[in-house]
Amino acid sequence: MSSQQGGVSTGSIHAPVHDAEHRPITAGGFVDQGPIVFKDISQQAGLAAWRNAGGTPAKSYIVESLGGGVALLDYDNDGWLDIYLINGMTYEAMSGKAPAPHAALFHNNHDGTFTNIAEKAGVTNDRWGVGVAVGDYDNDGWPDLYVTNIGKNRLYHNNHDGTFTDVADKAGVALGTWSTGATFGDYDGDVQLDLFVPGYTKYDFDDPPTVGSKSVVSNTCRYRGVSVFCGPRGLKGEQDHLFHNNGDGTFTDVSTKAGVSDKPGYYGLVSLFVDLNEDGKPELLVANDSTPNYLYRNKGDGTFEDLSFESGYAVNHDGRETASMGIAVGDYQNNGRLDILNTTFSDDYKVLYRDDGDLGFVDVSYDAGVATATIPFLSWGDGFIDYDNDGWKDIFIASGHVYPEVDKQDWGTSMAERPLLFRNLRGQKFELVPAVKGTGLADVISARGAAFGDLFNDGKIDVVLNNLDSSPTLLRNVSDDHHHWVEFKLIGGPKSPRDAVGATVFLTSGNMKQRGDVLSGGSFASSNDPRVHFGLGDVIVVDTIEIRWPSGAQHKISIPAVDRIYTVEEGKGIIAAFCAACNSETGLDTK
Amino acid sequence: MSISAVRSCKLLFCLFLYIVTTAGALAQSSDGEVTPQVQDLYAQAKAAQQHGDTATAIQKYRAMLKLAPHLAPAYNNLGMLYFNQRDYAQAAKVLEQGLKLNPDMSTASAMLGLSYLQLGNNEKAEPLLEAAARANANDDTTQMALARTLVNLKKYDEATPYLRSYLERNPKDTEAWYLLGKTYLQLSQDALGRINQIDPNSVTAHIVAGEIDESMRNYDGALVEYKKAIDLAPQQPGTHEHMGSTFWVMGKWDSAQTEFKAELANDPNNCRARWKLANAMLEANAPAQDALTELNRVVDQCPALMQARVDRARALVKLGKQDDALPDLLLAVKDSPDEPSIHFLLANIYKTQGKTADAQQELRTYGRLQREASEAVAGQASDAISIKSNSH
Numbered sequence: 003m004s005s006q007q008g009g010v011s012t013g014s015i016h017a018p019v020h021d022a023e024h025r026p027i028t029a030g031g032f033v034d035q036g037p038i039v040f041k042d043i044s045q046q047a048g049l050a051a052w053r054n055a056g057g058t059p060a061k062s063y064i065v066e067s068l069g070g071g072v073a074l075l076d077y078d079n080d081g082w083l084d085i086y087l088i089n090g091m092t093y094e095a096m097s098g099k100a101p102a103p104h105a106a107l108f109h110n111n112h113d114g115t116f117t118n119i120a121e122k123a124g125v126t127n128d129r130w131g132v133g134v135a136v137g138d139y140d141n142d143g144w145p146d147l148y149v150t151n152i153g154k155n156r157l158y159h160n161n162h163d164g165t166f167t168d169v170a171d172k173a174g175v176a177l178g179t180w181s182t183g184a185t186f187g188d189y190d191g192d193v194q195l196d197l198f199v200p201g202y203t204k205y206d207f208d209d210p211p212t213v214g215s216k217s218v219v220s221n222t223c224r225y226r227g228v229s230v231f232c233g234p235r236g237l238k239g240e241q242d243h244l245f246h247n248n249g250d251g252t253f254t255d256v257s258t259k260a261g262v263s264d265k266p267g268y269y270g271l272v273s274l275f276v277d278l279n280e281d282g283k284p285e286l287l288v289a290n291d292s293t294p295n296y297l298y299r300n301k302g303d304g305t306f307e308d309l310s311f312e313s314g315y316a317v318n319h320d321g322r323e324t325a326s327m328g329i330a331v332g333d334y335q336n337n338g339r340l341d342i343l344n345t346t347f348s349d350d351y352k353v354l355y356r357d358d359g360d361l362g363f364v365d366v367s368y369d370a371g372v373a374t375a376t377i378p379f380l381s382w383g384d385g386f387i388d389y390d391n392d393g394w395k396d397i398f399i400a401s402g403h404v405y406p407e408v409d410k411q412d413w414g415t416s417m418a419e420r421p422l423l424f425r426n427l428r429g430q431k432f433e434l435v436p437a438v439k440g441t442g443l444a445d446v447i448s449a450r451g452a453a454f455g456d457l458f459n460d461g462k463i464d465v466v467l468n469n470l471d472s473s474p475t476l477l478r479n480v481s482d483d484h485h486h487w488v489e490f491k492l493i494g495g496p497k498s499p500r501d502a503v504g505a506t507v508f509l510t511s512g513n514m515k516q517r518g519d520v521l522s523g524g525s526f527a528s529s530n531d532p533r534v535h536f537g538l539g540d541v542i543v544v545d546t547i548e549i550r551w552p553s554g555a556q557h558k559i560s561i562p563a564v565d566r567i568y569t570v571e572e573g574k575g576i577i578a579a580f581c582a583a584c585n586s587e588t589g590l591d592t593k
Numbered sequence: 594m595s596i597s598a599v600r601s602c603k604l605l606f607c608l609f610l611y612i613v614t615t616a617g618a619l620a621q622s623s624d625g626e627v628t629p630q631v632q633d634l635y636a637q638a639k640a641a642q643q644h645g646d647t648a649t650a651i652q653k654y655r656a657m658l659k660l661a662p663h664l665a666p667a668y669n670n671l672g673m674l675y676f677n678q679r680d681y682a683q684a685a686k687v688l689e690q691g692l693k694l695n696p697d698m699s700t701a702s703a704m705l706g707l708s709y710l711q712l713g714n715n716e717k718a719e720p721l722l723e724a725a726a727r728a729n730a731n732d733d734t735t736q737m738a739l740a741r742t743l744v745n746l747k748k749y750d751e752a753t754p755y756l757r758s759y760l761e762r763n764p765k766d767t768e769a770w771y772l773l774g775k776t777y778l779q780l781s782q783d784a785l786g787r788i789n790q791i792d793p794n795s796v797t798a799h800i801v802a803g804e805i806d807e808s809m810r811n812y813d814g815a816l817v818e819y820k821k822a823i824d825l826a827p828q829q830p831g832t833h834e835h836m837g838s839t840f841w842v843m844g845k846w847d848s849a850q851t852e853f854k855a856e857l858a859n860d861p862n863n864c865r866a867r868w869k870l871a872n873a874m875l876e877a878n879a880p881a882q883d884a885l886t887e888l889n890r891v892v893d894q895c896p897a898l899m900q901a902r903v904d905r906a907r908a909l910v911k912l913g914k915q916d917d918a919l920p921d922l923l924l925a926v927k928d929s930p931d932e933p934s935i936h937f938l939l940a941n942i943y944k945t946q947g948k949t950a951d952a953q954q955e956l957r958t959y960g961r962l963q964r965e966a967s968e969a970v971a972g973q974a975s976d977a978i979s980i981k982s983n984s985h
Contacts (some may be wrong), residue, residue: 014844014876202749253711266967267975294963311960312953321937349709364944 008234009064009222010325013293016377018127018414028401029416029446033436039389039423040442040465040477048108048115048489049085049466050473054512055103059471060406063210064203064233065152066090069382069450069470071133071183074457075145077123081567081580083457083531084478085392086147087468091130096207102128105149106474123480125166129153132202132529133272135452136531137186137195138501139247143493145501150181150196150527152205160368174253179240180205181414183329185523187275187284188552189260190304194247195499195522198262200270200288201240202231211237221535222310226413230405234291239267242288251312261298262286268293274524277504278340279361282554284504287315289326289344296299299361309361313590315342318353319365325350326528328452332386332395333357333517335429340519342471343372345381345399345526348408348415352376352384352399370423371431372397377413380404382526383452387463391485391537393514394426400467400526402448418446421467421477442477449475455531455540459582461487463535463563486538486564490549492520493574497553502572504552507534511541538564604836626661634660638670649676665694669701676704681711699728703735710738715745726755733759737769749776753795761859796826800835807839815839830860841869844879864895881911892921899928906938933962 021030044050057066070088077084085108095098100176108116120126129151136145144160154176158166170176180202186195204217211218211232222236223229242264247252257263269291275284279299286306288296296318298306310316310410317323325347331340338391339357346352351373355363367373379401386395401419409417423443424432437443442465451468458464471476487510492502505520518534538544542564549557551572559575561568569578638653654671658664668691675684688705692698702979704804706721721741736759743752756773763769785801803818819836826832853870856863871887874880889900889904902921909918919942920938923935926935 014846014878016878017847216984266964268967293967311963312956314956316960316963317937321934362944 009230009233009234009237010225010347011323012325012347013322013377015226016349016470017416018412019378020414024415026378026416028414028419031264031420032439032444033441036339036354036436036438037481038441039435039479039481041480042442042445042475043114043475043478044474046114047476047478048117049106049476052087052106052108052118053473054087054089054468054470055092056470057093059122061404062212062231064231064237064404065130065180065205065207065210067231067439067470068132068182068202069224069402069448070131070464070468071134071383071451071525071529072453072468072474073134073147074453074455074466074531075136075147075529077107077145077147077160077166078109079144080110080112082112082459083455085106085116085453085457085466085473085474086125086134086136088131088134088149088451089127089202089465090470090528091152102126105131109503114458119164123165124168125156125158126151127151127156129156132181133183133548135186135197135523136527136529136532137197137503137522139195139197140251141193141195141494141500143500145532148175148184148186148199148583150184152180155181155184155199156180164180169251173251174255175199175245177243181240182270183272183289183523183527185275185286185521186274186503187286187494187522188243188247189284189286189300189306189505191283191302191552192247192248192249193494193497193499193553194249195501195503196247197245197253198273198275198286198288199243199245200273200290201242201264201267202269202271202291203237203240205237209567225405225407225447226411228405228407228411229315230407234269237269239264239269239293241265241267242270244272244286251280256304260304261308262296263294264288265499266271266293268296270296271327272524272526274329274331274521275504276331276340276519276521277506278357280338280506282550282552285361285549287329287331287342287376290323290328290538291327292323292325294323295326295344297361297363313361314363314365315355318346318351319367324353326353327382328384328400329524330384330386330397331519331521331524333371334395334397335385335427336394336514336516338515339430340517341386343384343386343399344395345384345401348378348380348403348413350377352379352381354397369431371433375424375434375475376422379419380415381422382450383467383528385452385454385465385525385530387454387465388535388537389463389479390425391425391461391487391539392426392483392484393516393537393539393541394428396426397424397432398422398452398454398465399424400449400452400465402450402470416446418448420444420446421449423451442475445474445475445477448472451526451528453525453528453530456489456533456535456567458534459567459580461489461535463531488536488538488544488561488564489566489567490518490534490547491532492534492549492551492567493554493569493571493577495553495574496552497555498551498572502552503532506547506550507536508546508550509536510536510545510547511543512545514539532582533567594972626664628660631657631661635667642674647678650674651678662693665691665698667691668694669698669704671747672701672704672708676708679711681708684708685712699725703732706735706742707738710742710745713745715742719746720741730758731762733763740772744772744776744779747779749780753780754774793824794821795830796822796829799825800832803835803839807842812843814840827855828859830856830863832856833859834863834866837866837869839872844876846873849873850877850879862894864891864898864901867891868893868898868901868904871901871908875904875907875911884908885912899925903932903935903938906942910938910941915942918942931962933959933966936962 019027072084074083087106089103095102107120121294133150135148147158149156156168157170184199223232244257247255272289274287278285283300286298297313297315326344328345330343342355344353354367354368380403381401383400399422403417421434448470449467465477469473494502507518509516567580621659634657638650641649672684672688685708703725723884725735740752740755799818799822803815806814823832833852833856840849856866873883874884885908891901906918906921936955936959940952943952
């Protein structure tokens with residue numbers, strides 16, 4: 003039933019698709035006319051001076067291919083999202099011949115520009131970075147950063163003054179292996195955010211995996227008959243780790259006891275704590291590369307039950323494990339259930355798992371219209387975003403290949419690829435939004451991490467992409483719709499995590515009921531805007547808003563007006579409102 | 594204790610009995626060589642042997658033989674001690690001397706044959722072991738030793754009856770099965786080699802060469818050979834099937850389809866080729882209805898070909914005809930209950946039919962089989978990496 007090539011699990015070889023200029027469709031297929039959704043403002047915004055570095059362009063080793071994640075967070079609590087970008091490493095820096103590439107923390111200047119203050123903030127990392135998860139693990143009201151590396155990880159504690167301090171060693175979460183897309187979540191309901199860290203492969207820089215090296219079990223170093231870097235298949239997998247937050251600044255590794263240690267050593271890339279069965283306790287999703295994905299049901303007693311295969315999430319419609327790279331969750335049908343989109347390798351479709359309830363998921367990729375167009379792309383970060391604020395969650399997928407060799411072949415794919423945006427047709431189907439020349443959707447880039455959020459507080463979801471060996475991309479949402487929207491920044495009460503990770507918001511307007519969740523992690527090794535965003539279409543009156551807090555409390559609130567960002571505190575209701583368009587001087591419109 | 598060590602012990606036990614039974618003869622033979630001093634040395638040798646002091650026992654026997662150089666059983670006993678110490682050269686030397694004095698000692702003769710085998714002197718071992726095997730057709734040790742000797746001498750045809758006879762009595766001896774398998778493999782290689790000797794450019798020779806390449810995963814090499822076979826006999830049934838199967842294994846679905854279609858033009862009743870054609874169509878995401886047409890034909894012609902039934906079910910599921918797919922899968926799951934993909938398809942169908950409990954059961958089975966398979970693969974990979982890491 004399966005077709006697997008070399009070191010990755012992917013679909014059968016597909017005929018290449020070219021555009022009119024005979025470019026692979028992944029790097030072409032542009033149109034002259036069409037909706038302009040995203041504008042690439044990386045340069046104007048000040049992001050272009052920073053570059054990601056990942057080994058050498060030849061990509062001789064798997065470690066050089068992964069790239070890094072990106073986080074959107076308001077680290078200084080000024081009400082505007084800032085951007086944290088993971089950097090990789092160079093061999094010159096590793097040998098001490100050059101400075102280490104720095105991660106970037108771009109402070110939002112509130113005027114459409116950003117300033118990199120990573121050095122001042124003490125978050126340059128200077129290690130071979132992979133991913134970032136945002137969570138207020140000590141409930142002090144300030145977001146902290148967990149940065150995963152190939153090597154020791156960092157837990158950057160927010161000092162409330164624009165700086166951070168790495169406390170990973172002291173907290174017991176440094177590890178020292180190849181960690182990937184982590185996630186924060188309170189799995190045991192003790193009001194402290196716990197931390198899950200997937201592991202990818204064992205990796206020894208002194209004996210990197212090549213044909214014949216000791217760390218490669220067999221010749222899994224070819225793709226379509228061409229020599230490429232080895233792995234992940236053929237390499238020894240790294241275990242996953244669940245760290246229980248002790249509430250005193252330290253964590254305890256409870257992976258084995260909790261049943262999530264990944265005994266077989268699957269190649270974990272991304273994880274996400276998310277409540278999939280609405281019992282108030284987050285399940286755990288792990289997207290594994292070329293091995294079955296994990297879906298762990300939270301049993302509520304500090305342990306998890308592995309329902310990966312039983313739920314349908316482990317494999318795709320053909321019963322084949324995929325090279326899963328990214329996880330997005332969102333209720334695309336507006337039926338109150340969270341569906342999942344996993345990104346995969348090229349020659350394989352991206353898998354949309356429809357939530358049929360009771361932890362049962364069905365691969366509906368072909369029926370939903372997201373399969374065929376995605377096959378040539380090798381995709382990473384992804385998200386369900388309502389880009390046009392029509393009340394239906396759309397799909398954004400970031401892509402870029404791992405083998406530079408693809409550019410020398412006529413395989414219908416390319417090293418640099420354009421992003422994909424699918425418009426949700428009222429929960430029934432998705433249609434590909436055309437890549438209009440000169441717009442963000444026509445950017446041909448080597449994207450990896452993708453984070454989604456309202457960077458300009460204008461109610462439109464923007465996208466930040468961390469590109470391998472390149473500068474990042476900031477796609478400003480310039481959709482010309484005039485739909486309404488509302489956003490909620492949630493603050494947990496004494497019985498919920500302060501940053502409300504794990505909270506769910508249901509919004510009903512007319513006959514449409516939407517769902518939004520506060521999550522940490524997902525996409526590819528990235529973290530999205532923690533605020534919950536809803537597009538409202540033409541509706542200007544919202545009927546009900548119900549918030550289910552991690553504590554179990556459920557509150558209904560009403561909002562006085564749409565097109566605003568409301569801050570809601572558990573037990574207190576709305577404590578602030580923000581409307582950038584209402585008051586050009588302060589933008590503050592507290593009710 | 595290794596199998597060969599057990600076998601040696603069995604033989605040594607025979608020799609020990611031989612010593613005991615010839616103790617009387619010791620006193621009667623060699624025309625007065627058996628003096629009280631010799632008898633005393635024999636007693637000392639025996640005592641040392643009983644205490645496991647082989648070095649002293651050897652020393653005593655050697656002293657005995659200086660006093661009684663024509664005492665044949667003493668040579669045999671000394672030979673046994675050397676054999677026991679794996680000093681096969683010394684064992685052979687003294688056993689030869691003993692057998693010169695008395696050629697009728699069959700156990701000593703067998704021991705000498707075993708010593709020759711250990712020394713790699715198969716030519717000398719063969720007649721001795723053959724005689725021993727003839728004398729005792731049920732002696733496992735000599736039969737296996739003779740079989741090994743014959744294999745070493747490349748007399749594979751002669752070795753197989755001994756191995757088969759041995760395996761009838763010892764059906765769980767994996768080492769013997771391995772030897773038999775190796776023998777058959779060699780016989781097969783020899784037979785196939787003949788084809789090449791007769792005509793290296795014959796269709797059969799190219800197909801054989803292709804199959805050998807394929808078995809070594811040298812698919813490019815296999816394709817070259819199969820192409821030569823096709824060029825020689827484009828209409829001979831089987832030629833295109835070989836080529837198609839190699840493309841199929843490589844995942845080159847379009848080329849595989851082309852070859853299977855050519856094969857079916859030559860032999861429309863080749864069920865295997867038609868099934869693989871349909872399978873390649875499904876893998877290449879060709880219209881499921883086209884694959885189904887082929888699969889219906891295969892199942893009609895060869896109802897026992899379960900892979901075709903599973904693929905027919907796949908095609909039907911793709912066409913949304915889950916109910917029609919069920920009978921094929923129920924037959925297939927009886928035939929191959931441990932094939933995960935069948936359970937996955939069954940779960941898919943039950944889910945569509947609203948049989949949630951059945952679907953869950955099938956998914957659980959599917960999950961269990963997949964986990965077992967992946968754990969086995971992970972374990973093997975881990976072992977392989979450990980071995981490679983510890984190698985120098």
